[in-house]
Amino acid sequence: xxxxxxxxxxxxxxxxxxxxxxxxxxxxxxxxEIVKIxxxxxxxxxxxxxxxxxxxxAQTGNAxxxxxxxxxxxxxxxxxxxxxWHSLCGMDSNSEPTTxxxxxxxxxxxxxxxxxxxxxxxxxxxxxxxxxxxSSFWPAKLLWIRExxxxxxxxxxxxxxxxxxCQLRLFGDARTSVSMASATGMFDQATxxxxxxxxxxxxxxxxxxxxxxxxxxxxxxxxxxxxRWPQLSNADILPAIGDGxxxxxxxxxxxxxxxxxxxxxxxxxxxxxxGEPPRNLPEGLWSYRLDERRVVVGxxxxxxxxxxxxxxxxxxxxxxxxxxxRSRTHxxxxxxxxxxxxxxxxxxxxxxxxxxxxxxxxxxxxxxxHSAMHAIADRLADIAERLERxxxxxxxxxxxxxxxxxPVWREIIEEKLGRRIMPSNTRESSLKxxxxxxxxxxxNIEV
Numbered sequence: 383x384x385x386x387x388x389x390x391x392x393x394x395x396x397x398x399x400x401x402x403x404x405x406x407x408x409x410x411x412x413x414x415e416i417v418k419i420x421x422x423x424x425x426x427x428x429x430x431x432x433x434x435x436x437x438x439x440a441q442t443g444n445a446x447x448x449x450x451x452x453x454x455x456x457x458x459x460x461x462x463x464x465x466x467w468h469s470l471c472g473m474d475s476n477s478e479p480t481t482x483x484x485x486x487x488x489x490x491x492x493x494x495x496x497x498x499x500x501x502x503x504x505x506x507x508x509x510x511x512x513x514x515x516x517s518s519f520w521p522a523k524l525l526w527i528r529e530x531x532x533x534x535x536x537x538x539x540x541x542x543x544x545x546x547x548c549q550l551r552l553f554g555d556a557r558t559s560v561s562m563a564s565a566t567g568m569f570d571q572a573t574x575x576x577x578x579x580x581x582x583x584x585x586x587x588x589x590x591x592x593x594x595x596x597x598x599x600x601x602x603x604x605x606x607x608x609x610r611w612p613q614l615s616n617a618d619i620l621p622a623i624g625d626g627x628x629x630x631x632x633x634x635x636x637x638x639x640x641x642x643x644x645x646x647x648x649x650x651x652x653x654x655x656x657g658e659p660p661r662n663l664p665e666g667l668w669s670y671r672l673d674e675r676r677v678v679v680g681x682x683x684x685x686x687x688x689x690x691x692x693x694x695x696x697x698x699x700x701x702x703x704x705x706x707x708r709s710r711t712h713x714x715x716x717x718x719x720x721x722x723x724x725x726x727x728x729x730x731x732x733x734x735x736x737x738x739x740x741x742x743x744x745x746x747x748x749x750x751x752h753s754a755m756h757a758i759a760d761r762l763a764d765i766a767e768r769l770e771r772x773x774x775x776x777x778x779x780x781x782x783x784x785x786x787x788x789p790v791w792r793e794i795i796e797e798k799l800g801r802r803i804m805p806s807n808t809r810e811s812s813l814k815x816x817x818x819x820x821x822x823x824x825x826n827i828e829v
Contacts, residue, residue, distance in 0.1 A: 389459035391820045392449070392617070395813040396442055396465035396545060397625060398423060398433075398485060399647055402813050403445040405456060408824060410817045416810065417448045424482075429489035429517075429724075432482035435471055438544065439551045443610075446552075450613050461553075461619040462820035464628035464812050465545035467565035467670070470523050472538035477550060480538045481527070486518040487684060489724050491526035492732035498522060501583065505665075511580075512564065512571045512659060512669030514730040518684075519567025524584050539590065545622035546592050553619050554604025558592035561623035564671040571659040571669055571677075595621045597673040620820060625812045626682075627672040629781055630654045632808060632815030636676070639776035641769065643795065643803055646782035647688045648723075649758060651765045652680025653773065664768040666728030679772055681727030681765035685720040685736070687784030689754055692722060697747025707790045710752045716740045718754040720761065728764050755791045756798075763798040780806045 395402040404416040419441045423431045472480035498515040513519050528535045543562045550556035563569045570577050600618035633642045638655040659669045670678045722736030780803050
């Protein structure tokens with residue numbers, strides 16, 4: 383069989399903790415082993431959360447190299463990508479990065495959230511952009527750079543998401559998708575354009591923002607990319623979508639009432655549907671997009687599996703602790719405030735701090751972890767209650783590696799929600815969602 387008789391999809395999940403890449407056939411079945419390269423944001427005591435852009439791009443390229451090293455004759459028809467939402471990076475006139483990649487967990491811009499709240503009607507902005515004022519979004523970060531890093535502000539000619547910069551460096555095109563733009567806090571969800579009122583306040587022109595590529599747009603690899611990867615000579619590249627949208631698609635939830643509960647590094651609950659953004663978006667939730675016709679509504683917590691990992695390190699808890707967790711009863715005198723990585727949904731408080739309250743000589747690390755799981759479950763229940771104001775939740779699908787690692791946590795959340803959560807059989811739901819997106823575009827499936 384000729385290679386072009388078996389066209390493949392190259393799927394890339396450019397996550398905050400790793401980059402994953404795989405080759406899939408036109409129906410979405412794996413054609414090879416998934417390549418995974420781990421990465422980690424560098425954090426600091428003042429709220430820093432940064433990633434080296436050139437190193438992260440090199441990791442993405444290396445993942446593709448490793449895939450094609452084992453299949454030099456691969457005939458790729460589509461390249462489909464997802465990437466972490468909310469990142470910000472500056473570029474100069476030579477398309478060189480002027481800043482590190484600032485992730486959603488970077489809270490150094492927190493004082494500028496207050497300035498934005500004083501300068502605008504936040505409810506109107508929330509309805510329009512789908513985002514509250516918070517340091518995880520672009521408006522506060524851009525103001526912080528303008529005021530605190532004026533030299534960088536002057537040298538920067540364009541502001542982009544990491545996925546845009548990665549596409550430019552690897553494939554020669556920095557156009558962004560509606561999905562990536564929708565999670566910046568700078569995007570009008572109804573008109574599908576950059577919010578001019580926020581641009582004017584920050585002091586930016588439209589041409590300093592990424593050009594938005596419609597869902598029918600594709601990128602053709604640059605000559606440099608084709609020299610490195612001749613397997614892409616006939617490939618169309620789809621601009622990256624947000625990983626949360628891809629995860630929802632990969633979990634098989636595509637209409638109102640079908641919720642995805644994800645616990646990985648962070649945690650979230652969301653629903654996706656075809657139609658217009660909610661007219662009365664519940665306070666504390668966000669509204670982003672998969673594309674021009676599909677909306678994703680939900681809430682995201684900054685503390686998830688990252689908090690459990692931190693507590694395990696602090697208390698020296700090692701090995702499989704499932705049975706120990708299952709044997710504990712919830713001690714209500716011990717309480718964990720799960721804001722060690724800040725607060726997003728539902729309060730969006732910039733001053734929220736993590737605490738362990740009521741810890742005494744009776745308690746060990748397992749007790750603290752158990753209490754933290756209950757605390758995060760309470761916050762997910764709050765998100766669920768607000769989601770119900772958009773549409774009744776008919777089913778909940780689990781997603782994320784942390785829920786698989788700690789099955790007792792899923793049981794705790796089920797108890798809080800008062801309903802069953804369907805376990806996930808998909809280990810790479812974000813990657814699967816990127817594949818389904820490409821297969822849908824090719825007309826092979828409907829999602």
